[in-house]
Amino acid sequence: LSITEEQLAQHESLRKLAEDTKKAGFSDALVLGMGGSSLCPEVLAMTYGKIAGSPQLHVLDSTDPAQIKSFEDRIDLDKTLFIVSSKSGSTLEPNIFKQYFFERVKQVAGDQAGSRFIAVTDPGSKLQKVAESDKFRHIFPGVPSIGGRYSALSNFGMVPAAIMGVDTKKLMERTEEMVQACASTVPVEENPGVILGLILGCAAIAGRDKVTIIASPGIFDLGAWLEQLLAESTGKQGKGIIPVDRELTAAPDVYGKDRVFAYLRLESAPDAQQDSKVDALEKAGQPVIRIGIGDTYDLGQEFFRWEIATAVAGSILRINPFNQPDVEASKIATKNLTSEYEKTGSLPSEKPVLEDKGVKLFTDEKNAAELAKLTASDKSLVGYLKAHFSRMQAGDYFALLAYVEMNEAHEQALQKVRHAVRNKKRVATCLGFGPRFLHSTGQAYKGGPNSGVFLQLTCDDAKDLPVPGQRYTFGAVKAAQARGDFQVLTERGRRALRVHLGADLEAGLRTLEAAVNQALS
Structure with missing residues (x-):
């Protein structure tokens, strides 16, 4: 709940990181992570693309050998900054990704290999010890009280954001507006996070438990992050919200009575065809939640809004939205x-x-x-x-x-x-x-x-x-x-x-x- 204030207070460390990355001449940055450590960086990489003067951000979250090789072939090992990202520091995939790429980088950089690596992990983790031993360039702490899928606005999201050239201060200042709007002092009917959570939770209890995400092309990957947040938080004890992402929007007669549609419309770059398809769904009686997102720097607001909404929906479903x-x-x-x-x-x-x-x-x-x-x-x-x-x-x-x-x-x-x-x-x-x-x-x-x-x-x-x-x-x-x-x-x-x-x-x-x-x- 206080993460934006904390990030703004320590913004200087992110600014210095961005500066250091530029000075070092890295052409690419590769996140090695899974789930909560990889999905927010992926959304940022897909949304902002390559930002001039900063490294291109890539995200590896698969043990498929062809996929690992494909990423390796895309980058220059000697000019890539590797971000090993794991809250617990003991997750299998980031650890074996690190083992693989550290050996590959040692072949080109020798005993300087550690200077090509950064760790983002909770204090005292096994990964922190490995990073210290291997002389990583930086180690950024996670916040132990924040669960992985709720960690987008912490260092797990903001370290990759800073490295790829996103103005993290601007992003956090915008997000703080949503944080204030969702405060406990704000009445329920005026609270955007609570209203969304009430809709999702009550709809699920009424049998509309498939939240179908429709996002503007410019923010299409936001659905991948929402999938984890909703499914991992609510899907337990035989209950839950099933998120549906990247399903092409069709004519109304294709859908049953078990859906709620969430239309995330990027106001600065809307898609007219999407607009008309969503209008048709609404006219046919399907429930549609419409959320207008001003521009891509409002993404942080959506991370926070949906995190609050998910917690509220969890309370309505009478499950713990913070375990898995x-x-x-x-x-x-x-x-x-x-x-x-x-x-x-x-x-x-x-x-x-x-x-x-x-x-x-x-x-x-x-x-x-x-x-x-x-x-x-x-x-x-x-x-x-x-x-x-x-x-x-x-x-x-x-x-x-x-x-x-x-x-x-x-x-x-x-x-x-x-x-x-x-x-x-x-x-x-x-x-x-x-x-x-x-x-x-x-x-x-x-x-x-x-x-x-x-x-x-x-x-x-x-x-x-x-x-x-x-x-x-x-x-x-x-x-x-x-x-x-x-x-x-x-x-x-x-x-x-x-x-x-x-x-x-x-x-x-x-x-x-x-x-x-x-x-x-």
């Missing part, structure tokens, strides 16, 4: 699998329920029995998908969880699949790239209402990358994360099917798209 009990379950399952790999050099063997068209299907015994009954004599990829989709009812949602490289081509292919399901089944749809969604929407998928139908996608990595100091590779970690995630979904009684696409990912995605279309026809 089911995230830990996936981490434990993954740790067990990576430990097994360290001992034996491989993950435990698995038996598919079906092999067809170069694709393998996996699930647990309960789902397998139900799907076998529904497929009857059609034991094919199309038959299984048709059976799986037939389990969707009104008020359910479909989530496509893809453990593949997050890039434009893959996103386009998977968006086709999600929209085909949405348009045919008239259900809300989510698309998450693994493992990043584990630190975001994964909590709601496992701990929230049992209204999700899940299709997990995995593949064999064409090229793998080693994790320095470990027997396991990045590909093995990703595979363990996917299996751990799926295991917890099925333990929670979720309707889940895993599609393993093999080594030729592009061909596998084409096969999947064709099979999905056939299953829906």
